[in-house]
Amino acid sequence: MITPPTWNRRRFLTHSAAVAGVTLGFPGLLSRGALAAPDPATPNHRIRTGHIGVGGMGSYHLRLLKDQCVAICDVDQRRLAKAGQVVGPKARLYRDFRELLAQPEVDAVIIATPDHWHAVMTIMACEAGKDVYCEKPACCTIAEGRAMVNAAKRYERIIQIGSQGRSQSAAYFACAYLRNGMIGQVSRVNCWHYANPVGGFKPYTEPPPELDYDRWLGPLRWKPYNVDGTLGSFRWFIEDGGGQIRDRGAHVMSVVLYLMNADHTGPVRIEASGAPPEKGIYECPPDMEVKYTFTNPDWELHWSQPGETPAEAADLGNNKYGAKYWGDKGTLVVSGGDGGTDTELKAKRFHAPPGGPKIYRSVEHHQDFFNCVRTREWPIMNIEAAHRVASLCILGNLAWRLGRPLRWDPVAEKFLDDDQANLFLNRPGRHAWHI
Amino acid sequence: MILCSDKLSLVLALGLGLTALPGGQAATATDLDAFLAKIRSDQGPLRVEAIMAAGPMGAPAVVPLGAVADGPEREPGIAARRALMNIAAYAGRPGGGDDRKAVAAALLQLLPPPHTKLVRTLTLELLSWTGDDAVVPAVAALCADPDPDVRDEAKRALQAIPGPASLKALIELAGKTDGEFRLAVFAALGQRAAPEAAEVLIAATASPDLQTVLAALDALARIGIAKDDRVKLPPWESLDSAQRLRLANSYLRWADQRAAKGATDDALAVYNLVLEHGPAEHLICAALIGAAHAAPDQAFDAVLKALAHQENTVRLTAVHLLEQQHGDDAKTTALLEAYKQASPLSRELLLRVLAAWNHQKLGN
Known part of the structure; x- marks a missing residue:
């Protein structure tokens, strides 16, 4: 019998630079230096990042990682120039992300574009040998998400999606509390969130000269330029941003699937309701109710927008949204779901007994990504989990859009007895953009 | 307060128009006029x-x-x-x-x-x-x-x-358009992944335009057609690094498709080519993964050898693949034999695989 060795990652990393291997070379296609010769003293230092999309969250990532940033891309010239100033001359600037992906010095890309670009860019990054940190939600269609999972598996790439709530300590405590059965069998989870905005009253115009609108649209089907329909406002359109349920839902429901240990599956039935906005070009319903039914084990997930904030959330941080878990022995509230996740004191004080379920713990979301780039293990918000979370968001919006309950096979990832709904599993790309 | 499920049913009923047209009756002209009047209304709720x-x-x-x-009134137009x-x-x-x-x-x-x-x-x-x-x-x-x-x-x-008509239309379009639009049509055909599109795409591989050839090859790879001598491949030397990467990815995609169709030899030929030439570490990973899934026993030696690769990603891919395999006696013997020749790091990786196999046996 062979005794399993104690696996010492640090020792492994130290040795890896000295490994004698097969010398492989091919003109024009370079191997990556970072992983061949990692520096254990400064774990992130050698992982050089290329940033695609540097507005909003993208600017946050850039400021955080500017020391390791070597390339920046944006379709908005003003944002690109501003980002260049943040990083300085060591960063090469691009308007076309494909040129950034072609740079061998880029080890990992940080994608913070509008959602409709996530899948295409992530897949192309994997095909170029890059690891990927991509903002949430992972994708806009079921097929996109599955293709992203396949790309990660095909090229053995690391993809972390930016639903950072899972990396918050409160989420871990809540997960330990729940998975150790402290509230018993959970039969219902109620998510609450505030409404989608009503708006979009500006006229259609020509795009501003600094914006390459054709590249902003990319794979998204054509729509005329409107300042209320791009950059910060794309979120309020069903196909582009998907509203609160796909934006914040990708946080709140990420924590739900994490706690419910349901990253590998999905609901079997989805019902949605909500009236469209009374005015303006924003498309997403201000108020929205979605009910997801899971089986084996049986539980329901409710997305209520707006929903009732539970009394237990009164003293919690970031309680404008979150989820309440109903078990047969009690309840638990987790507020937030993104950077400000919080939970009740009873969960924070809980010490898991030995021998209980093993729960992956991430200390910090970016750090978890960089750790996994080195170990080649899947991170806490890996693409399979993120695809399943995004699937919830997509399915909820689709049930609303089609105006009927949908029956879903979470294994085959197809709708049952609804040919039209199955047409929405994928959407053709504009121009030659495809997954 | 309306319970969530009741509220849901109520709004669903409204959404399906059940209150507007009970019993599934067809809309009358009067219904239609009233409906259009509400659409044209200046009142948002209506x-x-x-x-x-x-x-x-x-x-x-x-x-x-x-x-x-089409009309000039913005809000009714949106409605x-x-x-x-x-x-x-x-x-x-x-x-x-x-x-x-x-x-x-x-x-x-x-x-x-x-x-x-x-x-x-x-x-x-x-x-x-x-x-x-x-x-x-x-x-x-x-x-x-x-x-x-x-x-x-x-x-x-x-x-x-x-349906067949839309596919036929796309195929005809692929044969008569040009420029960027033609590339987009090729991409659409690749997404449809229908073998009927193969002929027009094969013909396009003879194009003097390199982008056309690469787009056609990408679509053919997604279809996973059988080997065909009429497919023209661009000379590797004529391609820049991005084009080489694209072509290599098409090769691997084609191999995966062939493996999925049971044409293991076709697939292995590509995987082995990539492993032999090793153009980039992620392509080697993809070839190892493809080969190990298509023919685990035939790929065993290549995967074992990859444990000594210079790139961390390749080594760990090999570990993951070996861990997933069934460690029978012959493979265990091969691993132990490799252990004798291995570097300290490779020995650690080999031990990790042996430990996983040992766990499998204990589990069984």
């Missing part, structure tokens, strides 16, 4: 009520709604477009066959000018929700529209509309 009840209004409402959608979407969604419901055909036929009337570009492109989208072979000629005709955005929407609709 417009919303009409949008939510639009579905059962069906085909007769399509052309009048198109007129409102009309949303009502059209609900009509298309409702018509495509399970069992809604005749409604769907009728709505698709009505939508065709919104395609030509002078309807606005906004309405024409929305209509093409809605035809992709409701259309079948019958709408294809009208949609295909718009692939020659002077407006490139309309052309592209028509191409997208052809990709989405199920």
